Every structure is written in structure tokens, then in C-alpha cells.
Amino acid sequence: MPLDILIVGGGVCGPALATLLLRADPRRYTITVVERYAELRTGGQQIDIRAQGIPVMRKMGLLGAVRDVVVHERGMAFVDKAGRAKFQLTVNDTGKGQQAFTSEYEIMRGDLVRVLYDASLAASEAARKQGGAGVTYEFGVSVESISQIETHEKDGRRGGGVDVTFSDGRQRRFDLVVGADGQGSRTRRQAWGDQAGRDVFHTVHSYTAYFTVPRVEAEDSDIAVVYHMPGRRMIAFRANDRPTTQCYLFCNDPGSCAELRAATGGAHKSVDEQKQIWRDFFQDTDAWCRERVFEGLKNTEDFYSHEAGQVKLESYSRGRVTLLGDAGYCPSPVSGCGTTASLVGAYVLAGELARHTDDDVQGALEDYDRVLRPFVGEIQKLPPGAPKIGAPQTAWGIWFFHLVGWLITSLKIDKLVLSLMPEDKGGWALPSYPELKLAE
Ligand SMILES: Cc1cc2nc3c(=O)[nH]c(=O)nc-3n(C[C@H](O)[C@H](O)[C@H](O)COP(=O)(O)OP(=O)(O)OC[C@H]3O[C@@H](n4cnc5c(N)ncnc54)[C@H](O)[C@@H]3O)c2cc1C
Structure with a gap:
């Protein structure tokens, strides 16, 4: 049987x-x-395969199929309100240690x-x-x-x-x-x-809205862009080699997350109502991308919003x-x-x-x-202080974040630290199961 x-x-x-x-x-x-x-x-935007997930895909013989469709992203720039880069994190190309924010296997x-x-x-x-x-x-x-x-x-x-x-x-x-x-x-x-x-679902106090916007050739490249706003808010774009661009709105302030949770009714409101709530939350932005975000939000057909948490x-x-x-x-x-x-x-x-x-x-x-x-x-x-630490509360906090980021990346400390950290999480060894008859 x-x-x-x-x-x-x-x-x-x-x-x-x-x-x-x-x-x-x-x-x-x-x-x-x-x-x-x-x-x-x-549906969904960019996700990645890291650490022990990579040997699992290799053993399944699917790493080649993944490589055929990976998104080619070189890194992530943190920008000011005019869209100018203050500092940039790039892929860990040292050949050693842990992958950066942008991994080798970024995939839609x-x-x-x-x-x-x-x-x-x-x-x-x-x-x-x-x-x-x-x-x-x-x-x-x-x-x-x-x-x-x-x-x-x-x-x-x-x-x-x-x-x-x-x-x-x-x-x-x-x-x-x-x-x-x-x-x-x-x-x-x-x-x-x-x-x-x-x-058993525990919030990590981070709300995200994901949607697709039309590509703007003059602005979009294989470097993702992150713009910080006071109140632990962020706007991000990831374009890479795709015909459309991914837009993300983040809110990492516990108080605002509680407001978003109450306002969106745990995402049980209609998509149009949720879009309006997110628009209201970012209404005060004077960033270069303001109209692009609001137009995109209005017209997108793949809007998805959720509260991040752990089970x-x-x-x-x-x-x-x-x-x-x-x-x-x-x-x-x-x-x-x-x-x-x-x-x-x-x-x-x-x-x-x-x-x-x-x-x-x-x-x-x-x-x-x-x-x-x-x-x-x-x-x-999660890394100490995450996710709040990556999204400062005040304009001064953002200025300081940019300064520290510039120092770390100019001195290549980010690359050094990553190269010394093991890629495998916690040194946990993937068990061997000959019964699965996979490639070793
Ligand atoms: C539409 C969508 C978009 C996403 N976008 C992102 C993203 O942009 N970035 C990111 O980091 N993560 C995203 N995720 C989550 C990400 O896919 C997962 O964190 C991760 O890949 C683990 O995958 P999973 O198979 O456990 O769950 P998921 O990928 O969430 O898959 C769960 C599946 O179960 C189905 N399902 C749900 N409820 C039922 C039910 N009652 N009966 C039958 N089927 C059901 C869903 O439709 C879905 O196909 C998204 C998930 C979904 C479903």
C-alpha cells in the first residue's frame, strides 16, 4: 500500500x-x-536561496535551472531624497564567507x-x-x-x-x-x-507593501535603491535585468506597525483600501520618487502587503x-x-x-x-536590533546611518566581516540521506 x-x-x-x-x-x-x-x-517579488538551501538545490539537481532564471543584482545603494547614493553594499565577491544582502541566488x-x-x-x-x-x-x-x-x-x-x-x-x-x-x-x-x-505567530514589527511599477530606463539598474524616511520608513526599488521594477514600502516602527495592523485589519481590507492606507503613511515624502510610488501604487495589479513575523x-x-x-x-x-x-x-x-x-x-x-x-x-x-536598526527614527539618525555606512564600505569592512563569517547558518550540517538517492 x-x-x-x-x-x-x-x-x-x-x-x-x-x-x-x-x-x-x-x-x-x-x-x-x-x-x-x-x-x-x-506572485511575489525577489527572494533568495542562501546557506544550507544552496546544497539542497544542488543535490536536487536544480541549481542549473535556478541559475538560468536568477536576477542579476550587483548590490544595494542607500540614497538621499534626490536619489544620490550615500553608500553602496555590493555582493560578496571575495569567494569566501557569507553572502551579502544581495546573494548569488536572487530569484523572482x-x-x-x-x-x-x-x-x-x-x-x-x-x-x-x-x-x-x-x-x-x-x-x-x-x-x-x-x-x-x-x-x-x-x-x-x-x-x-x-x-x-x-x-x-x-x-x-x-x-x-x-x-x-x-x-x-x-x-x-x-x-x-x-x-x-x-x-504562535510573533511579529518582528516590520510591515511591507510589495508591488510592481513600470521600468524607468534612466533610473533603474542592477543596483537596488533604498531611501530612508524618518519614522523608520523606507522606499526601495529593485529593477535589475527585468522588464518591470519592484517597488517596496517598509515600516519598521512598532507603533506604526500596530496602526497599520489596525488600519488594514490584518490585511482583510480590500486591496484599494490597503493601498490608500499605505499612501497616507508615505504622504509626507518629498523624495525624487514620490510620484512614481503613488502612480505605481494606484495602477499596480500585483499589490501585496503583510506583516513580517516568526512562527x-x-x-x-x-x-x-x-x-x-x-x-x-x-x-x-x-x-x-x-x-x-x-x-x-x-x-x-x-x-x-x-x-x-x-x-x-x-x-x-x-x-x-x-x-x-x-x-x-x-x-x-535576527541580527541584534533588527529590523529597527536598519531604519532610523529621525532625520539625524538617517544622517548618522549614512555616515557609518559610508565609512564601513569605504574601508571595505563589510567585505572583511562577511568573508570571515561562515555561510552555513550556525555551522549546522545538512544531514546525509542516502535514501533520497540524490547527487552528493
Ligand atoms: C503570493 C506570495 C508572494 C510572496 N512574496 C514574497 C516576497 O516578495 N518576498 C519574500 O521574501 N517572501 C514572499 N513570499 C513568501 C515566500 O514565498 C516564503 O517566505 C518562502 O518562500 C517559504 O515558502 P513556503 O512554501 O513555506 O510558503 P509560500 O511561498 O507562502 O507558499 C504557500 C502556498 O500555500 C498556498 N495556500 C495558502 N493557504 C492555503 C490553503 N488554505 N489551502 C491551500 N493552499 C493554500 C498559497 O497560495 C501558496 O501557494 C510570498 C508568498 C506568497 C504566497
């Missing part, structure tokens, strides 16, 4: 897990992925989602040729309710399962449900209880429901490691399932938790 697995969420880690499992044992798993969106959800979220989705379809096709069931994607479907069962009815040897009711009314029994449905995970709220599932759970699993990626241990975009954590998490979960027998899914989930937790602990450690 194959292990019947439901993955909720077709983002980054859902397709990654499906790929890893099907490659490990093409006939052992029947995988269903339900994605709430009507199609593959390729939609491109990474597609690389992983395509890999899972290829693994599925290969599995079906060998008599396996492969993976089935169901778009526009979510889970209405879940109910844990102590003993699997059709096959008592596995000792447990989950009865699932889908949004279209269908019911089905699974051996394992994996919530890969992002930081606000509904699976988490269903399995842990609505309030408990919300309470901290005492256990990643409840019975036969487990959480993966942002759903279980979101480190927040401030850590720069959300995507990395979701890839490493998929690798460890797949490895532990492959290592344990069908009779011992519970043991696999316990070991997934035990092995991954130290890594999650490392990536959830």
Missing part, C-alpha cells in the same frame, strides 16, 4: 517535498497537492515556484512509468476540515491517519497531511486550534499532521532565510520519511523535528 500524503499549498516547499519523495521511491507515495489559488501561484518567487513545480511533474511522470501514482495537483481547492484518526481503518499496521473534507465537499482519508500553506497556515489553525495556531511552535507535528516551511517555522523576511528554511525543511522531512518504514510515520515526524529544530533556532536569530 503506498503512503497517501496530502500536501496543502503549492508554493515553494510543497512541490519541493513532492519531488524529493517521488525521486526517493517512485512507488511508495501517492501524493496530492491542493493549492487554494486557481492556478500555480507565481514565481520563477522558483515554477522550477520546483516542473521538477515535481517530471518526478511524477518518471514515477508513473515505474507503476507509481505520482503527484496530482488540485488548484482552486483548500481543506475545509481535518479529523485525526487513531488507527487506519483499511490497514491497521500504520496506526493513524487523517480524514479530510475539501472545500468542494469531497472527503478522503490520508496517512499524512503536510501543511505547506505559508505563514498564516490554515492547516496549523485546524490542527492546533484557531487561537493557538494564531498565537514558533513547540512541535512541528500534531498526530498525522505536520507543518513545513513558513507554516511551521517562518523566520520572517528580515532573516533573509524564509525560502532557505522551506527548502531545508522539505529535504529533512523527505529524508526522515524515506529513512523510516510505513509503520513508523510517527518516528519520522519526531526525527524531522529533532533534526531540523537546531537549524530553525539559528535562522530565527
Whole structure:
């Protein structure tokens, strides 16, 4: 009997897990992925793969596919209100140590989602040729309710399962449900209880609005631009080699974040209402890009706004429901490691399932938790003072920030420090799982 697995969420880690499992044992798993969106959800701006996430992609043989679509960004300039650079952080090209803000693997979220989705379809096709069931994607479907069962009815040897009711009314029994449905995970709220599932989300006091604006050839280049405003606010543009430019509005002041949370109703307001709230928050800007931001905000069709935070759970699993990626241990975009954590998490979960027998899914989930937790602990450690320290409160604070930044970069201290820091987070070694049959 194959292990019947439901993955909720077709983002980054859902397709990654499906790929890893099907490659490990093409006939052992029947995988269903339900994605709430009507199609593959390729929205989102620039994300990056770092640290232990890079060897995971290498082992999966996908680093080449990622390289084909990476965004070519050389660094990040911090500018004054006329758009003039005060100092610039560039990629760590020393060949040693940790990646800078701009990593070697900067990629548009939609491109990474597609690389992983395509890999899972290829693994599925290969599995079906060998008599396996492969993976089935169901778009526009979510889970209405879940109910844990102590003993699997059709096959008592596995000792447990989950009865699932889908949004279209269908019911089905699974051996394992994996919530890969992002930081606000509904699976988490269903399995842990609505309030408990919300309470494990801890704000880091940073709100962001992301949207796309038309490219302006005279202004946009492969250097991202960050403009600071008093009140711990920032406007940023990332253009690189793309036909459109990404615009970001940040607010890192705890008081303002609370106001934004109250005003946006936790993002439950309409997009137009949210846009207006962000416009009001940046109304006092006299920066060179003022009209570009407001026009862009008005016209964009891919506006997305959210509060950054971390998910901290005492256990990643409840019975036969487990959480993966942002759903279980979101480190927040401030850590720069959300995507990395979701890839490493998929690798460890797949490895532990492959290592344990069908009779011992519970043991696999316990070991997934035990092995991954130290890594999650490392990536959830934010730099001291972050994210406030990167966004001063006053005009004098911004002046001082620019001065310190100029000194550090002029003396190349940033490069020196990065070259001395290990790229792997906390020295945590990626476990080896020969059972996954990946390239070493
Ligand atoms: C639209 C979007 C845009 C993003 N943009 C950025 C960005 O610009 N910068 C950044 O740093 N991070 C962004 N992120 C977050 C980033 O993708 C993750 O932090 C990281 O890659 C970890 O991925 P994940 O697979 O755990 O979660 P996600 O990438 O968030 O994927 C979760 C998936 O689950 C689906 N889903 C959610 N709820 C349900 C449900 N109830 N039933 C079924 N499916 C569900 C979602 O539609 C999504 O496809 C974005 C996420 C999304 C969904």
C-alpha cells in the first residue's frame, strides 16, 4: 500500500517535498497537492536561496535551472531624497564567507515556484512509468476540515491517519497531511486550534507593501535603491535585468506597525483600501520618487502587503499532521532565510520519511523535528536590533546611518566581516540521506 500524503499549498516547499519523495521511491507515495489559488501561484517579488538551501538545490539537481532564471543584482545603494547614493553594499565577491544582502541566488518567487513545480511533474511522470501514482495537483481547492484518526481503518499496521473534507465537499482519508500553506497556515489553525495556531505567530514589527511599477530606463539598474524616511520608513526599488521594477514600502516602527495592523485589519481590507492606507503613511515624502510610488501604487495589479513575523511552535507535528516551511517555522523576511528554511525543511522531512518504514510515520515526524529544530533556532536569530536598526527614527539618525555606512564600505569592512563569517547558518550540517538517492 503506498503512503497517501496530502500536501496543502503549492508554493515553494510543497512541490519541493513532492519531488524529493517521488525521486526517493517512485512507488511508495501517492501524493496530492491542493493549492487554494486557481492556478500555480507565481506572485511575489525577489527572494533568495542562501546557506544550507544552496546544497539542497544542488543535490536536487536544480541549481542549473535556478541559475538560468536568477536576477542579476550587483548590490544595494542607500540614497538621499534626490536619489544620490550615500553608500553602496555590493555582493560578496571575495569567494569566501557569507553572502551579502544581495546573494548569488536572487530569484523572482514565481520563477522558483515554477522550477520546483516542473521538477515535481517530471518526478511524477518518471514515477508513473515505474507503476507509481505520482503527484496530482488540485488548484482552486483548500481543506475545509481535518479529523485525526487513531488507527487506519483499511490497514491497521500504520496506526493513524487523517480524514479530510475539501472545500468542494469531497472527503478522503490520508496517512499524512503536510501543511505547506505559508505563514498564516490554515492547516496549523485546524490542527492546533484557531487561537493557538494564531498565537504562535510573533511579529518582528516590520510591515511591507510589495508591488510592481513600470521600468524607468534612466533610473533603474542592477543596483537596488533604498531611501530612508524618518519614522523608520523606507522606499526601495529593485529593477535589475527585468522588464518591470519592484517597488517596496517598509515600516519598521512598532507603533506604526500596530496602526497599520489596525488600519488594514490584518490585511482583510480590500486591496484599494490597503493601498490608500499605505499612501497616507508615505504622504509626507518629498523624495525624487514620490510620484512614481503613488502612480505605481494606484495602477499596480500585483499589490501585496503583510506583516513580517516568526512562527514558533513547540512541535512541528500534531498526530498525522505536520507543518513545513513558513507554516511551521517562518523566520520572517528580515532573516533573509524564509525560502532557505522551506527548502531545508522539505529535504529533512523527505529524508526522515524515506529513512523510516510505513509503520513508523510517527518516528519520522519526531526525527524531522529533532533534526531540523537546531537549524530553525539559528535562522530565527535576527541580527541584534533588527529590523529597527536598519531604519532610523529621525532625520539625524538617517544622517548618522549614512555616515557609518559610508565609512564601513569605504574601508571595505563589510567585505572583511562577511568573508570571515561562515555561510552555513550556525555551522549546522545538512544531514546525509542516502535514501533520497540524490547527487552528493
Ligand atoms: C503570493 C506570495 C508572494 C510572496 N512574496 C514574497 C516576497 O516578495 N518576498 C519574500 O521574501 N517572501 C514572499 N513570499 C513568501 C515566500 O514565498 C516564503 O517566505 C518562502 O518562500 C517559504 O515558502 P513556503 O512554501 O513555506 O510558503 P509560500 O511561498 O507562502 O507558499 C504557500 C502556498 O500555500 C498556498 N495556500 C495558502 N493557504 C492555503 C490553503 N488554505 N489551502 C491551500 N493552499 C493554500 C498559497 O497560495 C501558496 O501557494 C510570498 C508568498 C506568497 C504566497
